Amino acid sequence: MSIYKDAKYMDVPFEEKQKLFDQVKGDMRWDHIFNGCYECGICVAACPSARFYDFSPRVFVQTLEREDIDTFYELMNDSVWDCSQCFSCTRCPRESNPGALITVMREVAVNNGLNSAKEALKAYSRIIYKIMSTGTQVAPDMLQPDAFPDWGPHVKEISDNLEYWRRALPPETLHTVELAWDVSVETRLELFMIWKLTGNLEMIENIDEGIFMILEEVMEELLEEHGYDLDDYENVIED
Ligand code: SF4
Ligand code: SF4
Structure with missing residues:
Protein backbone atom coordinates (compact mmCIF):
# COMPACT_ATOMS: atom_id res chain seq x y z
CA MET A 1 0.00 0.00 0.00
CA SER A 2 1.41 3.40 -0.97
CA ILE A 3 2.18 5.94 1.77
CA TYR A 4 0.47 8.55 -0.39
CA LYS A 5 -3.20 9.12 0.36
CA ASP A 6 -4.03 9.84 -3.29
CA ALA A 7 -1.97 7.02 -4.74
CA LYS A 8 -1.91 7.45 -8.50
CA TYR A 9 -0.67 4.17 -9.84
CA MET A 10 -2.89 1.58 -8.18
CA ASP A 11 -4.08 0.39 -11.61
CA VAL A 12 -0.53 -0.67 -12.57
CA PRO A 13 -0.17 -4.43 -11.93
CA PHE A 14 1.79 -5.22 -8.78
CA GLU A 15 4.01 -7.63 -10.76
CA GLU A 16 5.08 -4.78 -13.04
CA LYS A 17 6.08 -2.66 -10.05
CA GLN A 18 7.87 -5.61 -8.42
CA LYS A 19 9.81 -6.22 -11.65
CA LEU A 20 11.18 -2.66 -11.56
CA PHE A 21 11.96 -2.93 -7.85
CA ASP A 22 13.91 -6.14 -8.49
CA GLN A 23 15.89 -4.40 -11.22
CA VAL A 24 16.85 -1.60 -8.83
CA LYS A 25 17.81 -4.06 -6.11
CA GLY A 26 19.66 -6.25 -8.60
CA ASP A 27 21.85 -3.37 -9.78
CA MET A 28 25.56 -4.06 -9.18
CA ARG A 29 25.86 -0.79 -7.18
CA TRP A 30 23.15 -1.75 -4.70
CA ASP A 31 25.41 -3.25 -1.99
CA HIS A 32 27.62 -0.15 -2.03
CA ILE A 33 24.88 2.44 -1.84
CA PHE A 34 22.19 0.87 0.32
CA ASN A 35 22.73 0.21 4.00
CA GLY A 36 19.32 1.01 5.42
CA CYS A 37 18.23 4.09 7.35
CA TYR A 38 18.41 5.36 10.95
CA GLU A 39 15.76 8.02 10.21
CA CYS A 40 18.16 10.69 11.45
CA GLY A 41 17.12 13.17 8.73
CA ILE A 42 20.67 14.36 7.98
CA CYS A 43 20.19 13.69 4.25
CA VAL A 44 16.99 15.78 4.25
CA ALA A 45 18.72 18.68 6.01
CA ALA A 46 21.52 18.61 3.43
CA CYS A 47 19.29 18.19 0.38
CA PRO A 48 18.61 21.31 -1.75
CA SER A 49 15.66 19.68 -3.53
CA ALA A 50 13.95 19.05 -0.18
CA ARG A 51 13.81 22.82 0.32
CA PHE A 52 11.97 23.48 -2.90
CA TYR A 53 9.86 20.41 -3.58
CA ASP A 54 7.74 17.94 -1.71
CA PHE A 55 10.78 15.68 -1.75
CA SER A 56 12.76 13.66 0.78
CA PRO A 57 15.83 11.46 0.24
CA ARG A 58 14.97 9.74 3.54
CA VAL A 59 11.63 8.56 2.12
CA PHE A 60 13.48 6.90 -0.77
CA VAL A 61 15.83 4.95 1.50
CA GLN A 62 13.06 3.94 3.90
CA THR A 63 10.76 2.88 1.08
CA LEU A 64 13.49 0.68 -0.38
CA GLU A 65 14.27 -0.70 3.06
CA ARG A 66 10.63 -1.58 3.72
CA GLU A 67 10.28 -2.98 0.20
CA ASP A 68 7.12 -0.92 -0.10
CA ILE A 69 6.51 -1.64 -3.77
CA ASP A 70 3.54 0.72 -4.30
CA THR A 71 5.32 3.72 -2.80
CA PHE A 72 8.49 2.78 -4.67
CA TYR A 73 6.58 2.91 -7.95
CA GLU A 74 5.06 6.26 -7.06
CA LEU A 75 8.50 7.69 -6.21
CA MET A 76 9.95 6.21 -9.38
CA ASN A 77 7.40 8.04 -11.49
CA ASP A 78 7.32 11.39 -9.73
CA SER A 79 9.79 12.43 -7.04
CA VAL A 80 12.70 10.65 -8.67
CA TRP A 81 12.95 13.51 -11.18
CA ASP A 82 13.15 16.20 -8.46
CA CYS A 83 16.63 15.19 -7.28
CA SER A 84 19.36 17.54 -8.47
CA GLN A 85 22.05 14.85 -8.18
CA CYS A 86 24.32 17.00 -6.03
CA PHE A 87 25.13 14.12 -3.64
CA SER A 88 25.07 16.28 -0.52
CA CYS A 89 23.20 13.33 1.00
CA THR A 90 26.35 11.18 0.99
CA ARG A 91 26.97 12.39 4.55
CA CYS A 92 24.53 9.69 5.70
CA PRO A 93 25.90 8.13 8.94
CA ARG A 94 24.55 4.77 7.84
CA GLU A 95 26.57 5.07 4.62
CA SER A 96 23.53 4.85 2.42
CA ASN A 97 23.63 7.03 -0.66
CA PRO A 98 20.12 8.30 -1.50
CA GLY A 99 21.34 10.27 -4.55
CA ALA A 100 22.95 7.15 -6.04
CA LEU A 101 19.84 5.07 -5.30
CA ILE A 102 17.85 7.70 -7.17
CA THR A 103 20.31 7.48 -10.09
CA VAL A 104 19.69 3.74 -10.30
CA MET A 105 15.91 4.27 -10.13
CA ARG A 106 16.12 6.80 -12.94
CA GLU A 107 18.14 4.41 -15.07
CA VAL A 108 15.58 1.66 -14.50
CA ALA A 109 12.77 4.11 -15.39
CA VAL A 110 14.55 5.00 -18.64
CA ASN A 111 15.48 1.41 -19.51
CA ASN A 112 11.85 0.40 -19.12
CA GLY A 113 10.60 3.35 -21.18
CA LEU A 114 8.30 4.67 -18.41
CA ASN A 115 6.12 7.54 -19.60
CA SER A 116 7.26 9.64 -16.66
CA ALA A 117 10.87 9.27 -17.87
CA LYS A 118 9.85 10.32 -21.39
CA GLU A 119 7.99 13.34 -20.03
CA ALA A 120 10.79 14.35 -17.66
CA LEU A 121 13.45 14.17 -20.35
CA LYS A 122 11.42 15.75 -23.18
CA ALA A 123 12.52 19.24 -22.25
CA TYR A 124 16.17 18.19 -22.48
CA SER A 125 16.04 16.64 -25.94
CA ARG A 126 18.09 19.40 -27.59
CA ILE A 127 20.71 19.26 -24.84
CA ILE A 128 20.84 15.45 -25.01
CA TYR A 129 21.34 15.67 -28.76
CA LYS A 130 24.16 18.22 -28.38
CA ILE A 131 25.97 16.28 -25.68
CA MET A 132 25.72 12.97 -27.46
CA SER A 133 26.71 14.26 -30.87
CA THR A 134 29.39 16.80 -29.89
CA GLY A 135 30.28 16.38 -26.22
CA THR A 136 29.35 19.99 -25.50
CA GLN A 137 26.14 20.89 -23.77
CA VAL A 138 25.23 24.36 -24.96
CA ALA A 139 26.09 26.34 -28.05
CA PRO A 140 26.17 30.08 -28.69
CA ASP A 141 23.45 29.76 -31.33
CA MET A 142 21.05 28.76 -28.55
CA LEU A 143 21.22 32.42 -27.56
CA GLN A 144 17.83 33.52 -28.87
CA PRO A 145 16.35 36.89 -27.82
CA ASP A 146 12.94 35.32 -27.11
CA ALA A 147 14.48 32.90 -24.64
CA PHE A 148 16.39 35.59 -22.72
CA PRO A 149 14.02 38.58 -22.43
CA ASP A 150 15.60 39.63 -19.12
CA TRP A 151 18.87 40.36 -20.95
CA GLY A 152 17.31 43.41 -22.54
CA PRO A 153 18.16 44.72 -26.04
CA HIS A 154 21.77 43.50 -25.91
CA VAL A 155 20.81 39.90 -26.44
CA LYS A 156 19.37 40.77 -29.85
CA GLU A 157 22.41 42.79 -30.81
CA ILE A 158 24.72 39.94 -29.78
CA SER A 159 22.70 37.16 -31.39
CA ASP A 160 22.44 39.15 -34.66
CA ASN A 161 26.24 39.42 -34.82
CA LEU A 162 27.17 36.22 -33.07
CA GLU A 163 29.73 35.09 -35.63
CA TYR A 164 31.69 38.35 -35.29
CA TRP A 165 31.62 38.18 -31.50
CA ARG A 166 32.83 34.61 -31.55
CA ARG A 167 35.64 35.39 -34.00
CA ALA A 168 36.77 38.17 -31.69
CA LEU A 169 37.54 35.64 -28.95
CA PRO A 170 41.27 34.83 -28.67
CA PRO A 171 41.21 30.97 -28.68
CA GLU A 172 40.53 29.70 -32.20
CA THR A 173 38.62 26.73 -30.82
CA LEU A 174 35.88 29.17 -29.79
CA HIS A 175 35.36 30.60 -33.29
CA THR A 176 32.24 28.55 -33.74
CA VAL A 177 28.55 29.22 -33.09
CA GLU A 178 27.02 25.75 -33.36
CA LEU A 179 29.19 24.32 -30.60
CA ALA A 180 30.52 25.72 -27.35
CA TRP A 181 34.00 25.01 -28.74
S1 SF4 B 1 21.05 10.34 6.44
FE1 SF4 B 1 20.96 8.12 6.11
S2 SF4 B 1 20.24 7.29 8.02
FE2 SF4 B 1 19.79 9.48 8.07
S3 SF4 B 1 17.69 9.66 7.30
FE3 SF4 B 1 19.05 9.89 5.55
S4 SF4 B 1 19.26 7.83 4.70
FE4 SF4 B 1 18.43 7.61 6.77
S1 SF4 C 1 21.66 13.99 -4.59
FE1 SF4 C 1 19.44 14.35 -4.70
S2 SF4 C 1 18.66 13.46 -2.82
FE2 SF4 C 1 20.84 13.75 -2.52
S3 SF4 C 1 21.06 15.77 -1.58
FE3 SF4 C 1 21.27 16.08 -3.77
S4 SF4 C 1 19.22 16.56 -4.48
FE4 SF4 C 1 19.00 15.67 -2.45
Whole structure:
Protein backbone atom coordinates (compact mmCIF):
# COMPACT_ATOMS: atom_id res chain seq x y z
CA MET A 1 0.00 0.00 0.00
CA SER A 2 1.41 3.40 -0.97
CA ILE A 3 2.18 5.94 1.77
CA TYR A 4 0.47 8.55 -0.39
CA LYS A 5 -3.20 9.12 0.36
CA ASP A 6 -4.03 9.84 -3.29
CA ALA A 7 -1.97 7.02 -4.74
CA LYS A 8 -1.91 7.45 -8.50
CA TYR A 9 -0.67 4.17 -9.84
CA MET A 10 -2.89 1.58 -8.18
CA ASP A 11 -4.08 0.39 -11.61
CA VAL A 12 -0.53 -0.67 -12.57
CA PRO A 13 -0.17 -4.43 -11.93
CA PHE A 14 1.79 -5.22 -8.78
CA GLU A 15 4.01 -7.63 -10.76
CA GLU A 16 5.08 -4.78 -13.04
CA LYS A 17 6.08 -2.66 -10.05
CA GLN A 18 7.87 -5.61 -8.42
CA LYS A 19 9.81 -6.22 -11.65
CA LEU A 20 11.18 -2.66 -11.56
CA PHE A 21 11.96 -2.93 -7.85
CA ASP A 22 13.91 -6.14 -8.49
CA GLN A 23 15.89 -4.40 -11.22
CA VAL A 24 16.85 -1.60 -8.83
CA LYS A 25 17.81 -4.06 -6.11
CA GLY A 26 19.66 -6.25 -8.60
CA ASP A 27 21.85 -3.37 -9.78
CA MET A 28 25.56 -4.06 -9.18
CA ARG A 29 25.86 -0.79 -7.18
CA TRP A 30 23.15 -1.75 -4.70
CA ASP A 31 25.41 -3.25 -1.99
CA HIS A 32 27.62 -0.15 -2.03
CA ILE A 33 24.88 2.44 -1.84
CA PHE A 34 22.19 0.87 0.32
CA ASN A 35 22.73 0.21 4.00
CA GLY A 36 19.32 1.01 5.42
CA CYS A 37 18.23 4.09 7.35
CA TYR A 38 18.41 5.36 10.95
CA GLU A 39 15.76 8.02 10.21
CA CYS A 40 18.16 10.69 11.45
CA GLY A 41 17.12 13.17 8.73
CA ILE A 42 20.67 14.36 7.98
CA CYS A 43 20.19 13.69 4.25
CA VAL A 44 16.99 15.78 4.25
CA ALA A 45 18.72 18.68 6.01
CA ALA A 46 21.52 18.61 3.43
CA CYS A 47 19.29 18.19 0.38
CA PRO A 48 18.61 21.31 -1.75
CA SER A 49 15.66 19.68 -3.53
CA ALA A 50 13.95 19.05 -0.18
CA ARG A 51 13.81 22.82 0.32
CA PHE A 52 11.97 23.48 -2.90
CA TYR A 53 9.86 20.41 -3.58
CA ASP A 54 7.74 17.94 -1.71
CA PHE A 55 10.78 15.68 -1.75
CA SER A 56 12.76 13.66 0.78
CA PRO A 57 15.83 11.46 0.24
CA ARG A 58 14.97 9.74 3.54
CA VAL A 59 11.63 8.56 2.12
CA PHE A 60 13.48 6.90 -0.77
CA VAL A 61 15.83 4.95 1.50
CA GLN A 62 13.06 3.94 3.90
CA THR A 63 10.76 2.88 1.08
CA LEU A 64 13.49 0.68 -0.38
CA GLU A 65 14.27 -0.70 3.06
CA ARG A 66 10.63 -1.58 3.72
CA GLU A 67 10.28 -2.98 0.20
CA ASP A 68 7.12 -0.92 -0.10
CA ILE A 69 6.51 -1.64 -3.77
CA ASP A 70 3.54 0.72 -4.30
CA THR A 71 5.32 3.72 -2.80
CA PHE A 72 8.49 2.78 -4.67
CA TYR A 73 6.58 2.91 -7.95
CA GLU A 74 5.06 6.26 -7.06
CA LEU A 75 8.50 7.69 -6.21
CA MET A 76 9.95 6.21 -9.38
CA ASN A 77 7.40 8.04 -11.49
CA ASP A 78 7.32 11.39 -9.73
CA SER A 79 9.79 12.43 -7.04
CA VAL A 80 12.70 10.65 -8.67
CA TRP A 81 12.95 13.51 -11.18
CA ASP A 82 13.15 16.20 -8.46
CA CYS A 83 16.63 15.19 -7.28
CA SER A 84 19.36 17.54 -8.47
CA GLN A 85 22.05 14.85 -8.18
CA CYS A 86 24.32 17.00 -6.03
CA PHE A 87 25.13 14.12 -3.64
CA SER A 88 25.07 16.28 -0.52
CA CYS A 89 23.20 13.33 1.00
CA THR A 90 26.35 11.18 0.99
CA ARG A 91 26.97 12.39 4.55
CA CYS A 92 24.53 9.69 5.70
CA PRO A 93 25.90 8.13 8.94
CA ARG A 94 24.55 4.77 7.84
CA GLU A 95 26.57 5.07 4.62
CA SER A 96 23.53 4.85 2.42
CA ASN A 97 23.63 7.03 -0.66
CA PRO A 98 20.12 8.30 -1.50
CA GLY A 99 21.34 10.27 -4.55
CA ALA A 100 22.95 7.15 -6.04
CA LEU A 101 19.84 5.07 -5.30
CA ILE A 102 17.85 7.70 -7.17
CA THR A 103 20.31 7.48 -10.09
CA VAL A 104 19.69 3.74 -10.30
CA MET A 105 15.91 4.27 -10.13
CA ARG A 106 16.12 6.80 -12.94
CA GLU A 107 18.14 4.41 -15.07
CA VAL A 108 15.58 1.66 -14.50
CA ALA A 109 12.77 4.11 -15.39
CA VAL A 110 14.55 5.00 -18.64
CA ASN A 111 15.48 1.41 -19.51
CA ASN A 112 11.85 0.40 -19.12
CA GLY A 113 10.60 3.35 -21.18
CA LEU A 114 8.30 4.67 -18.41
CA ASN A 115 6.12 7.54 -19.60
CA SER A 116 7.26 9.64 -16.66
CA ALA A 117 10.87 9.27 -17.87
CA LYS A 118 9.85 10.32 -21.39
CA GLU A 119 7.99 13.34 -20.03
CA ALA A 120 10.79 14.35 -17.66
CA LEU A 121 13.45 14.17 -20.35
CA LYS A 122 11.42 15.75 -23.18
CA ALA A 123 12.52 19.24 -22.25
CA TYR A 124 16.17 18.19 -22.48
CA SER A 125 16.04 16.64 -25.94
CA ARG A 126 18.09 19.40 -27.59
CA ILE A 127 20.71 19.26 -24.84
CA ILE A 128 20.84 15.45 -25.01
CA TYR A 129 21.34 15.67 -28.76
CA LYS A 130 24.16 18.22 -28.38
CA ILE A 131 25.97 16.28 -25.68
CA MET A 132 25.72 12.97 -27.46
CA SER A 133 26.71 14.26 -30.87
CA THR A 134 29.39 16.80 -29.89
CA GLY A 135 30.28 16.38 -26.22
CA THR A 136 29.35 19.99 -25.50
CA GLN A 137 26.14 20.89 -23.77
CA VAL A 138 25.23 24.36 -24.96
CA ALA A 139 26.09 26.34 -28.05
CA PRO A 140 26.17 30.08 -28.69
CA ASP A 141 23.45 29.76 -31.33
CA MET A 142 21.05 28.76 -28.55
CA LEU A 143 21.22 32.42 -27.56
CA GLN A 144 17.83 33.52 -28.87
CA PRO A 145 16.35 36.89 -27.82
CA ASP A 146 12.94 35.32 -27.11
CA ALA A 147 14.48 32.90 -24.64
CA PHE A 148 16.39 35.59 -22.72
CA PRO A 149 14.02 38.58 -22.43
CA ASP A 150 15.60 39.63 -19.12
CA TRP A 151 18.87 40.36 -20.95
CA GLY A 152 17.31 43.41 -22.54
CA PRO A 153 18.16 44.72 -26.04
CA HIS A 154 21.77 43.50 -25.91
CA VAL A 155 20.81 39.90 -26.44
CA LYS A 156 19.37 40.77 -29.85
CA GLU A 157 22.41 42.79 -30.81
CA ILE A 158 24.72 39.94 -29.78
CA SER A 159 22.70 37.16 -31.39
CA ASP A 160 22.44 39.15 -34.66
CA ASN A 161 26.24 39.42 -34.82
CA LEU A 162 27.17 36.22 -33.07
CA GLU A 163 29.73 35.09 -35.63
CA TYR A 164 31.69 38.35 -35.29
CA TRP A 165 31.62 38.18 -31.50
CA ARG A 166 32.83 34.61 -31.55
CA ARG A 167 35.64 35.39 -34.00
CA ALA A 168 36.77 38.17 -31.69
CA LEU A 169 37.54 35.64 -28.95
CA PRO A 170 41.27 34.83 -28.67
CA PRO A 171 41.21 30.97 -28.68
CA GLU A 172 40.53 29.70 -32.20
CA THR A 173 38.62 26.73 -30.82
CA LEU A 174 35.88 29.17 -29.79
CA HIS A 175 35.36 30.60 -33.29
CA THR A 176 32.24 28.55 -33.74
CA VAL A 177 28.55 29.22 -33.09
CA GLU A 178 27.02 25.75 -33.36
CA LEU A 179 29.19 24.32 -30.60
CA ALA A 180 30.52 25.72 -27.35
CA TRP A 181 34.00 25.01 -28.74
CA ASP A 182 35.46 23.06 -31.66
CA VAL A 183 35.39 19.33 -31.06
CA SER A 184 37.57 17.15 -33.30
CA VAL A 185 35.93 14.43 -35.33
CA GLU A 186 38.12 11.87 -33.48
CA THR A 187 36.66 13.00 -30.16
CA ARG A 188 33.13 12.83 -31.56
CA LEU A 189 33.80 9.34 -32.87
CA GLU A 190 35.17 8.24 -29.53
CA LEU A 191 32.16 9.68 -27.72
CA PHE A 192 29.71 8.07 -30.09
CA MET A 193 31.34 4.68 -29.55
CA ILE A 194 31.24 5.19 -25.78
CA TRP A 195 27.50 5.99 -25.94
CA LYS A 196 26.97 2.96 -28.16
CA LEU A 197 29.04 0.39 -26.27
CA THR A 198 27.88 1.43 -22.81
CA GLY A 199 24.23 1.06 -23.78
CA ASN A 200 23.46 4.78 -23.56
CA LEU A 201 22.20 4.92 -27.14
CA GLU A 202 19.86 2.07 -26.35
CA MET A 203 18.56 4.02 -23.33
CA ILE A 204 17.87 7.01 -25.57
CA GLU A 205 16.03 4.75 -27.99
CA ASN A 206 13.76 3.64 -25.14
CA ILE A 207 12.71 7.14 -24.26
CA ASP A 208 12.93 9.09 -27.53
CA GLU A 209 13.11 7.15 -30.74
CA GLY A 210 13.14 10.37 -32.78
CA ILE A 211 16.36 11.67 -31.23
CA PHE A 212 17.90 8.22 -31.41
CA MET A 213 17.30 8.01 -35.16
CA ILE A 214 18.60 11.52 -35.82
CA LEU A 215 21.69 10.84 -33.70
CA GLU A 216 22.52 7.62 -35.48
CA GLU A 217 22.00 9.16 -38.89
CA VAL A 218 23.94 12.36 -38.21
CA MET A 219 26.85 10.57 -36.55
CA GLU A 220 27.12 7.81 -39.12
CA GLU A 221 27.10 10.39 -41.93
CA LEU A 222 29.80 12.41 -40.19
CA LEU A 223 31.97 9.37 -39.64
CA GLU A 224 31.56 8.21 -43.22
CA GLU A 225 32.40 11.69 -44.46
CA HIS A 226 35.70 11.47 -42.56
CA GLY A 227 36.56 8.03 -43.87
CA TYR A 228 35.63 5.93 -40.83
CA ASP A 229 33.83 2.65 -41.23
CA LEU A 230 31.66 2.28 -38.15
CA ASP A 231 31.46 -1.53 -38.39
CA ASP A 232 35.26 -1.90 -38.52
CA TYR A 233 35.70 0.48 -35.61
CA GLU A 234 33.09 -1.36 -33.55
CA ASN A 235 34.79 -4.72 -34.23
CA VAL A 236 38.20 -3.37 -33.20
CA ILE A 237 36.80 -2.05 -29.91
CA GLU A 238 34.84 -5.23 -29.22
CA ASP A 239 37.97 -7.40 -29.86
S1 SF4 B 1 21.05 10.34 6.44
FE1 SF4 B 1 20.96 8.12 6.11
S2 SF4 B 1 20.24 7.29 8.02
FE2 SF4 B 1 19.79 9.48 8.07
S3 SF4 B 1 17.69 9.66 7.30
FE3 SF4 B 1 19.05 9.89 5.55
S4 SF4 B 1 19.26 7.83 4.70
FE4 SF4 B 1 18.43 7.61 6.77
S1 SF4 C 1 21.66 13.99 -4.59
FE1 SF4 C 1 19.44 14.35 -4.70
S2 SF4 C 1 18.66 13.46 -2.82
FE2 SF4 C 1 20.84 13.75 -2.52
S3 SF4 C 1 21.06 15.77 -1.58
FE3 SF4 C 1 21.27 16.08 -3.77
S4 SF4 C 1 19.22 16.56 -4.48
FE4 SF4 C 1 19.00 15.67 -2.45
